[in-house]
Amino acid sequence: MAEHHTLNSDDVRRGEVIAHALELLEQADALLVAAGAGMGVDSGLPDFRGREGFWQAYPALARAQLSFQHIANPLAFERQPRLAWGFYGHRLQLYRRTQPHAGFQILRRWGEQRPLGLAVFTSNVDGQFQKAGYEQEPVHECHGSIHHLQCLAGCGQPIWPAEDFEPEVDTEACLLINAAPVCRRCGGMARPNILMFGDGGWRDERSAEQGECLDAWLSRSRRPLVIEIGAGSDVPSVRHFSHRLIQQHRGRLLRINPREPRVPGPLDLGFAAGALAVLRELDAARN
Template sequence: MESDIAIKQAAAWIRDAEGLLITAGAGMGVDSGLPDFRGTEGFWRAYPALRHHGFSFEDIANPAGFASHPRLSWGFYGHRLALYRATVPHAGFSILRRWASTMKHGAFVFTSNVDGQFQKAGFDAERIVECHGTIHRLQCVEACTDATWPADDFTPVVDETTCLLQNVMPRCPHCGGLARPNILMFGDWQWVERNVDRQERRLAAWLRSVERPLVIELGAGRAVPTVRRFSEQHDFRFIRVNPRDYSVSPAVGVGIAGGALETLQRLVDVVDGSL
């Protein structure tokens, strides 16, 4: 009953909104078949070869690895790059796009995901903030320049039994040193954030133009709370969708227990008035 009330309230807000601010964490990609790294066991299920090395997600998602074990680091990120390129975004992305197409100011996305799935699903790349960067762009390991460049020309070949990159590692075109993904890693002091700064300026301008924005947060957990904090910092109507951590103060929004895709499918029935 409580969930039904939240769904009806959320649907009414969606129909009334002039702009949709979509904030998304890792849970948004799970329904597309992407791995959930929540907890060490979940990470090792996705990358069993790294159990043998004794690496946690925090260990391998770390810029220090590109100096100490570059082929293993690039094996991990190369595998993810190939996986994200092959992944088809789930139907929930299309639902969000359709809602936004009926709104005066459309949609803007703020996501901690580095997978590029919103762009692949047809969202305007100029209206996406990737607050932790993207795997689809590269930068110099030593940050010899604040330039980044597309990873399009790099096709990783990874031995999945060892998680080691088999082909030539990408190099920085400016200094010739090793390149790495333009992703904010753990303990990362050399992440090049120029792209994100530019994205955030565009988002700030968009928010100033929207009179009745609605925030819909999908699959953002507490472990890395960047998205949750961003969602909560605005005085806007706010919908939080999460299988576990869905609670939100009634003074600011509604919380709905569920995965991203299943909840969006429930919502679309009510928004379209079929229920």
């Protein structure tokens, strides 16, 4: 006997939510992806949520009782350079070999269908958007990029790509085995061009230039939709950007966050789920 599915109140509610999401997308003249660490989880990247999550990813730092704030700090490169570069070298290797999940292409396809296209604002330093082919779109990496280096001593050398540096890391001890990268100008130690904790020496010109490009793109939009993914309130850079944008540009917000999905306005929408599952569901409903 054939099995029939009876539509219940949950199905009706889900259908209304999906319809609302598609309406938000279709009314937009521009799509802005605002991404935090949760964007990379479906690609297999850690999000370092909480001390226990961080220590699970780096057991050597757990044994030494070193927090993320301790190692993600410019002082760590002065006091424990092999450990600091062991941590960042491992992350550089991880991001280089990680393939972006299918949600990146779903978003890019949606953006291509909007009159003004697509742009990105992200606190992630992993370069996954560029790896996914976002070469023509404005991408603002507000905390910098692990794929670029700067002089630790601040000698004046401009930021340069890290492509020539191939780290060799003892993952058990979280220590760099080979030589750390050096400054092209003074020959001193280099560090990632990433905004760290307590970081007064971060060179922000690359990020600032990206921000200017994004602002110019946003100035043309009258109905932007922010799709915010995996951005929590612990490090609220992306959330602050999303809220500021919808206020200043009268945009709408679609938030995807399994732990903090609440949205500020009645016309906005939040999904308490991971990025890839929601993007696939919405994409299937559009087709």
